[in-house]
Amino acid sequence: xxxxxxxxxxxxxxxxxxxxxxxxxxxxxxxxxxxxxxxxxxxxxxxxxxxxxxxxxxxxxxxxxxxxxxxxxxxxxxxxxxxxxxxxxxxxxxxxxxxxxxxxxxxxxxxx
Amino acid sequence: xxxxxxxxxxxxxxxxxxxxxxxxxxxxxxxxxxxxxxxxxxxxxxxxxxxxxxxxxxxxxxxxxxxxxxxxxxxxxxxxxxxxxxxxxxxxxxxxxxxxxxxxxxxxxxxxx
Numbered sequence: 125x126x127x128x129x130x131x132x133x134x135x136x137x138x139x140x141x142x143x144x145x146x147x148x149x150x151x152x153x154x155x156x157x158x159x160x161x162x163x164x165x166x167x168x169x170x171x172x173x174x175x176x177x178x179x180x181x182x183x184x185x186x187x188x189x190x191x192x193x194x195x196x197x198x199x200x201x202x203x204x205x206x207x208x209x210x211x212x213x214x215x216x217x218x219x220x221x222x223x224x225x226x227x228x229x230x231x232x233x234x235x236x
Numbered sequence: 237x238x239x240x241x242x243x244x245x246x247x248x249x250x251x252x253x254x255x256x257x258x259x260x261x262x263x264x265x266x267x268x269x270x271x272x273x274x275x276x277x278x279x280x281x282x283x284x285x286x287x288x289x290x291x292x293x294x295x296x297x298x299x300x301x302x303x304x305x306x307x308x309x310x311x312x313x314x315x316x317x318x319x320x321x322x323x324x325x326x327x328x329x330x331x332x333x334x335x336x337x338x339x340x341x342x343x344x345x346x347x348x349x
Contacts, residue, residue: 156336158337158338160340165342166342167240167326167340167341167342167343168279168326168340169340170337170338170339170340173337213279215279219334222267222269222284222286222291222292222328222330222333222334222336222338223269223281223284223292223294224269224271224279224281224328224338225281226278226279226280227278228278229278229279
């Protein structure tokens, strides 16, 4: 059972544009929602995370928007750069342990 | 501060063999989780260890097992390898258990032939 659905699977954005990746979850017990960035041959790197008591969190060019009632959250990458080209994963976990449930991933390509 | 270290980086094994992978977490971190990453199934949780105790287990057969030592280092073992076990195995380190930041190592690429 896929508990976190991520879209789109792939995304092409021009340099300077905004990249938007969406995730939806089913389990209302989830209370921690991180985003990871993964480059080929590397492990996922934590980008930014949010808890359901806030609706938005911004760190540099990266913003998470969270809609608890809709059970959806999204990652916005402002002023996208070619160096942002990577695979992005959303994830969710409950407070009982560090078991992350991942979305299927989005392959982002930023064209110069 | 050193990151999460996984060894070896690459492994090639034959069907039916067993394999042991190692993970050294970030200094001071006591929680270690393991994940399997494949193109078809994506990132899937295997198990989590905290203070030498298994806290959570994913939906994998009993051929997959793990343990954690008193220094927080962890090993995972896969017995009777199958072709479908070919994957990138990732270890994640956290300072505590309970929905907190998890930092991943570079993974061990296992190929079963």
